[in-house]
Amino acid sequence: xxxxxxxxxxxxxxxxxxxxxxxxxxxxxxxxxxxxxxxxxxxxxxxxxxxxxxxxxxxxxxxxxxxxxxxxxxxxxxxxxxxxxxxxxxxxxxxxxxxxxxxxxxxxxxxxxxxxxxxxxxxxxxxxxxxxxxxxxxxxxxxxxxxxxxxxxxxxxxxxxxxxxxxxxxxxxxxxxxxxxxxxxxxxxxxxxxxxxxxxxxxxxxxxxxxxxxxxxxxxxxxxxxxxxxxxxxxxxxxxxxxxxxxxxxxxxxxxxxxxxxxxxxxxxxxxxxxxxxxxxx
Amino acid sequence: xxxxxxxxxxxxxxxxxxxxxxxxxxxxxxxxxxxxxxxxxxxxxxxxxxxxxxxxxxxxxxxxxxxxxxxxxxxxxxxxxxxxxxxxxxxxxxxxxxxxxxxxxxxxxxxxxxxxxxxxxxxxxxxxxxxxxxxxxxxxxxxxxxxxxxxxxxxxxxxxxxxxxxxxxxxxxxxxxxxxxxxxxxxxxxxxxxxxxxxxxxxxxxxxxxxxxxxxxxxxxxxxxxxxxxxxxxxxxxxxxxxxxxxxxxxxxxxxxxxxxxxxxxxxxxxxxxxxxxxxxxx
Numbered sequence: 001x002x003x004x005x006x007x008x009x010x011x012x013x014x015x016x017x018x019x020x021x022x023x024x025x026x027x028x029x030x031x032x033x034x035x036x037x038x039x040x041x042x043x044x045x046x047x048x049x050x051x052x053x054x055x056x057x058x059x060x061x062x063x064x065x066x067x068x069x070x071x072x073x074x075x076x077x078x079x080x081x082x083x084x085x086x087x088x089x090x091x092x093x094x095x096x097x098x099x100x101x102x103x104x105x106x107x108x109x110x111x112x113x114x115x116x117x118x119x120x121x122x123x124x125x126x127x128x129x130x131x132x133x134x135x136x137x138x139x140x141x142x143x144x145x146x147x148x149x150x151x152x153x154x155x156x157x158x159x160x161x162x163x164x165x166x167x168x169x170x171x172x173x174x175x176x177x178x179x180x181x182x183x184x185x186x187x188x189x190x191x192x193x194x195x196x197x198x199x200x201x202x203x204x205x206x207x208x209x210x211x212x213x214x215x216x217x218x219x220x221x222x223x224x225x226x227x228x229x230x231x232x233x234x235x236x237x238x239x240x241x242x243x244x245x246x247x248x249x250x251x252x253x254x255x256x257x258x259x260x261x262x263x264x265x266x267x268x269x270x271x272x273x274x275x276x277x278x279x280x281x282x
Numbered sequence: 283x284x285x286x287x288x289x290x291x292x293x294x295x296x297x298x299x300x301x302x303x304x305x306x307x308x309x310x311x312x313x314x315x316x317x318x319x320x321x322x323x324x325x326x327x328x329x330x331x332x333x334x335x336x337x338x339x340x341x342x343x344x345x346x347x348x349x350x351x352x353x354x355x356x357x358x359x360x361x362x363x364x365x366x367x368x369x370x371x372x373x374x375x376x377x378x379x380x381x382x383x384x385x386x387x388x389x390x391x392x393x394x395x396x397x398x399x400x401x402x403x404x405x406x407x408x409x410x411x412x413x414x415x416x417x418x419x420x421x422x423x424x425x426x427x428x429x430x431x432x433x434x435x436x437x438x439x440x441x442x443x444x445x446x447x448x449x450x451x452x453x454x455x456x457x458x459x460x461x462x463x464x465x466x467x468x469x470x471x472x473x474x475x476x477x478x479x480x481x482x483x484x485x486x487x488x489x490x491x492x493x494x495x496x497x498x499x500x501x502x503x504x505x506x507x508x509x510x511x512x513x514x515x516x517x518x519x520x521x522x523x524x525x526x527x528x529x530x531x532x533x534x535x536x537x538x539x540x541x542x543x544x545x546x547x548x549x550x551x552x553x554x555x556x557x558x559x560x561x562x563x564x565x
Contacts, residue, residue, distance in 0.1 A: 177524070177528070260561065277545075
């Protein structure tokens with residue numbers, strides 16, 4: 001099971017004055033169970049890219065295979081694809097609309113044609129997965145706190161039991177604890193269900209902490225595609241395209257420049273602390 | 283005189299059920315005292331729902347206290363006659379860059395504020411040019427705002443506020459929707475403004491790194507001010523901040539981890555340079 005892109009190009013408004021190539025010759029494969037981060041400055045093509053994963057946008061040229069089948073072939077079951085690849089947009093709580101939380105989360109499975117009973121079972125399961133408190137199930141989604149709304153909205157996608165979960169900036173606007181809680185929950189889901197998780201984020205610190213692989217987008221092209229340590233080693237190039245390395249990576253480089261005998265590839269606080277202690281003990 | 287001062291500030295609003303009947307009162311701000319001197323850079327931290335945005339909205343009389351008093355530049359915001367004086371003293375920048383730009387050309391947008399204040403046309407153009415220069419957006423003056431990046435839009439929004447020549451700018455999570463570059467742009471712009479124009483700045487944010495240069499930090503929780511002090515004093519209390527759903531900058535966190543592992547480092551390290559120097563002294 002995988003998502004495989006072959007030479008994907010996407011051109012906005014072709015043949016008009018606004019013509020713009022948003023994706024240029026993207027080839028990549030994301031295997032089932034991976035936790036992938038996508039980074040890139042505003043306008044780099046990240047959002048366009050992720051909307052190709054579930055067929056919301058159709059490539060101008062190239063092929064996209066899900067589970068070995070070309071989704072652009074006539075007769076391909078797009079509805080099935082969209083329930084397997086769940087997309088959580090930015091500020092997903094803006095899409096809440098039902099009278100209570102549980103009905104809102106049921107909306108997806110209901111559209112999949114499941115019975116009311118099965119819908120509610122899945123909704124409850126999804127709400128539990130995101131750590132949403134049961135006492136608010138019957139409350140209007142509009143009366144919840146920012147963090148709870150966000151959870152309810154993510155649960156709405158999880159209730160369709162997708163095999164792949166794509167999240168566009170799931171922590172934007174949340175307070176630090178809210179950020180950690182949502183990402184910890186997603187990490188838990190990933191570990192316990194073998195769900196593929198694709199995370200778009202502007203926070204290099206979050207990306208470094210959670211993902212196994214980073215895809216860097218720049219001007220519609222894939223700039224890097226590697227493990228976090230390898231990607232953040234290119235921090236100078238990342239800066240040139242409006243990105244950065246996590247703060248600790250800079251600290252390690254500064255220590256090295258001051259003559260301390262440390263490796264500079266730490267990308268999390270834990271790794272950095274260990275590496276500094278090691279240099280003191282040696 | 284304080285630029286902004288509140289005494290026992292209370293803000294309550296009615297909670298209603300689906301039919302619109304009042305079912306109780308909610309107290310979003312509960313007895314807050316703050317003092318901001320002219321020219322100061324003050325940060326307000328707090329989790330979602332802690333009351334910090336509600337407090338900010340009192341600083342230019344979008345909301346007025348239901349109890350206690352808020353003075354802006356010495357004027358009581360509860361007095362309807364002072365409304366325009368208050369709003370001219372304190373300008374506000376909001377989170378979403380797309381919700382606060384109304385002009386179809388950048389310079390028109392920036393000129394909107396002073397025009398509403400009745401500033402003469404020649405003076406408006408001077409202010410527009412001056413404000414756009416101050417935020418580094420002069421070369422975009424004839425552009426359409428919708429082609430700008432998020433960071434650029436926020437800088438235009440800031441220029442729009444500056445053009446009204448307030449003594450104080452209140453920024454409510456101005457970087458929440460921006461990418462790292464946009465965030466840097468906006469923070470750098472705020473710092474430049476302080477240098478060039480000596481404006482008082484109140485910054486509300488969830489990004490701990492953005493407040494290390496503040497003169498003073500207030501931390502809010504359930505409508506109260508629960509901590510206040512210099513960034514160094516505030517960020518020395520890692521556990522307390524975590525209790526209030528907040529965090530510390532990554533460099534402070536790393537220093538804290540190293541302290542726990544036995545290194546003799548001072549508390550409240552905020553900058554990479556400080557940590558590097560402290561570690562080099564140990565080795």
